[in-house]
Amino acid sequence: MAAPTRWSRVITAGIVTGFVMVLLHRGAGVDVPEARDPVVPERVEIPSLGIKAPLMKLGVKDGEVELPPYDKPNAAGWVKDTAVPGDEGPAVILGHVDTKTDPAVFYRLKDIREGQVVKVRRSDGEVAQYRVDSVERVSKDRFPADKVYLQDGLRLITCGGDFDWDRHEYRDNVIVYATLVKPADPRT
Numbered sequence: 207m208a209a210p211t212r213w214s215r216v217i218t219a220g221i222v223t224g225f226v227m228v229l230l231h232r233g234a235g236v237d238v239p240e241a242r243d244p245v246v247p248e249r250v251e252i253p254s255l256g257i258k259a260p261l262m263k264l265g266v267k268d269g270e271v272e273l274p275p276y277d278k279p280n281a282a283g284w285v286k287d288t289a290v291p292g293d294e295g296p297a298v299i300l301g302h303v304d305t306k307t308d309p310a311v312f313y314r315l316k317d318i319r320e321g322q323v324v325k326v327r328r329s330d331g332e333v334a335q336y337r338v339d340s341v342e343r344v345s346k347d348r349f350p351a352d353k354v355y356l357q358d359g360l361r362l363i364t365c366g367g368d369f370d371w372d373r374h375e376y377r378d379n380v381i382v383y384a385t386l387v388k389p390a391d392p393r394t
């Protein structure tokens with residue numbers, strides 16, 4: 207029988223180590239974390255405006271952010287490529303101001319004031335609470351993408367201003383900027 211070479215000892219050590227690790231994780235008291243569904247925001251609440259709206263996931267297609275469907279005017283949407291509210295980073299929630307016949311979920315968003323509270327309930331049972339810092343109405347032609355999508359905090363966005371009948375859309379956006387004041391906590 208030939209003497210073991212350096213490489214055969216390395217390979218043998220690797221196999222033995224792998225076997226020991228398998229045994230340890232198979233009932234030797236070591237808990238292996240289970241895969242969990244990712245946390246998502248489920249509902250936005252603005253007590254001062256009487257808003258309690260379910261949230262749906264919105265994506266980005268061809269460089270354009272999806273909008274909530276018009277047939278669900280009381281729902282808002284979280285842009286899933288942004289932070290989960292309560293986590294670090296910019297979190298963006300969109301909602302319609304109205305439909306062809308009625309007000310929609312963010313109809314009164316323009317009435318929110320500095321210092322008021324916005325809560326976002328999450329799928330993990332936690333609630334992120336934000337304080338409104340400012341509200342601005344900006345032309346859609348001058349949308350502040352860097353401020354909305356790169357700075358920390360919650361952004362609530364809807365349409366506003368005058369309606370452009372030729373383009374069948376509002377000319378402006380109403381944007382609420384809010385800062386996290388109470389990280390997600392299930393006791394809220």
